Amino acid sequence: MSVFTAAVAGKGGVGKTTFSALAVRHLHDSSKEVVLAVDADPNANLHAKLDAPLGRTIGDLREELLANVDELPAGVSKQEHVEYQIRLALTEGGGFDLLTMGRQEGAGCYCYINNILRTFIDSLSEKYAYIVMDNEAGMEHLSRRTTRSSDTLFIVSDTSKAALESASRIADLARDMDLSTYRTVLVQNLMRPDEEVAQFRSFSGFDAVYGVRRSALIQESSRSTESLMDVPATDPAFADIAKAIDEERRTTAGR
Ligand SMILES: Nc1ncnc2c1ncn2[C@@H]1O[C@H](COP(=O)(O)OP(=O)(O)O)[C@@H](O)[C@H]1O
Numbered sequence: 477m478s479v480f481t482a483a484v485a486g487k488g489g490v491g492k493t494t495f496s497a498l499a500v501r502h503l504h505d506s507s508k509e510v511v512l513a514v515d516a517d518p519n520a521n522l523h524a525k526l527d528a529p530l531g532r533t534i535g536d537l538r539e540e541l542l543a544n545v546d547e548l549p550a551g552v553s554k555q556e557h558v559e560y561q562i563r564l565a566l567t568e569g570g571g572f573d574l575l576t577m578g579r580q581e582g583a584g585c586y587c588y589i590n591n592i593l594r595t596f597i598d599s600l601s602e603k604y605a606y607i608v609m610d611n612e613a614g615m616e617h618l619s620r621r622t623t624r625s626s627d628t629l630f631i632v633s634d635t636s637k638a639a640l641e642s643a644s645r646i647a648d649l650a651r652d653m654d655l656s657t658y659r660t661v662l663v664q665n666l667m668r669p670d671e672e673v674a675q676f677r678s679f680s681g682f683d684a685v686y687g688v689r690r691s692a693l694i695q696e697s698s699r700s701t702e703s704l705m706d707v708p709a710t711d712p713a714f715a716d717i718a719k720a721i722d723e724e725r726r727t728t729a730g731r
């Protein structure tokens with residue numbers, strides 16, 4: 477059923493989670509659909525920006541399944557058990573369901589459990605029209621599991637040279653990994669109001685470049701609260717993110 481799947485990547489602290497949370501809000505506000513939000517950063521904080529509790533993570537679930545693997549019912553009912561547990565791990569919020577991946581696997585043998593988990597996460601994903609995945613910082617963690625077959629990979633950067641270089645390395649890596657994303661775009665975050673995104677059009681390797689302005693409100697409110705649920709649609713950063721999402725939604729729909 478998926479209509480638009482957005483994966484969000486980039487170096488730490490450039491605004492991935494901010495982009496993801498506001499993308500979730502915009503997709504819900506404009507479609508009224510319940511959006512699937514996936515937090516694939518082990519240092520999970522998408523829930524905080526969406527003002528939702530940190531529920532049980534897939535990492536927790538994986539450990540529990542591994543610890544009890546001998547007691548699991550056999551056959552079909554084992555799969556039903558896992559599916560049920562995944563549903564329990566979904567946090568329902570205002571306009572979204574949140575799935576938090578949590579920590580990566582430890583030393584045990586997880587192949588079997590990972591396969592079951594992946595099957596169910598894939599089939600769960602099919603029930604949503606809109607999916608937003610907030611990924612871990614750093615390209616080495618760009619996960620096939622969560623970024624494959626997204627429509628648009630949004631690589632977030634700030635205006636620093638280091639972040640821009642990191643963004644283009646992530647784009648190269650995504651190409652090498654053959655993630656089957658339809659488009660890879662650069663999101664230049666924290667722009668000054670007078671800065672022109674046009675000057676960044678020269679970046680090669682991206683299908684498009686979007687600018688997101690620095691928001692005084694977001695910057696100020698992050699001192700007291702992480703939630704972005706009350707950020708108004710008129711906020712410059714929110715408006716820019718909404719525009720980038722709409723443009724990608726339109727472009728990928730016409731393929
Ligand atoms: N457009 C923006 N305007 C103002 N502050 C922002 C903006 N984007 C991100 N921030 C702030 O930058 C910090 C890092 O953002 P975050 O989304 O957590 O980054 P990441 O997920 O990439 O580590 C946060 O304090 C956030 O409030």
Ligand SMILES: [Mg+2]
Nearest residue numbers: 492493517521
């Ligand atoms: Mg983050």
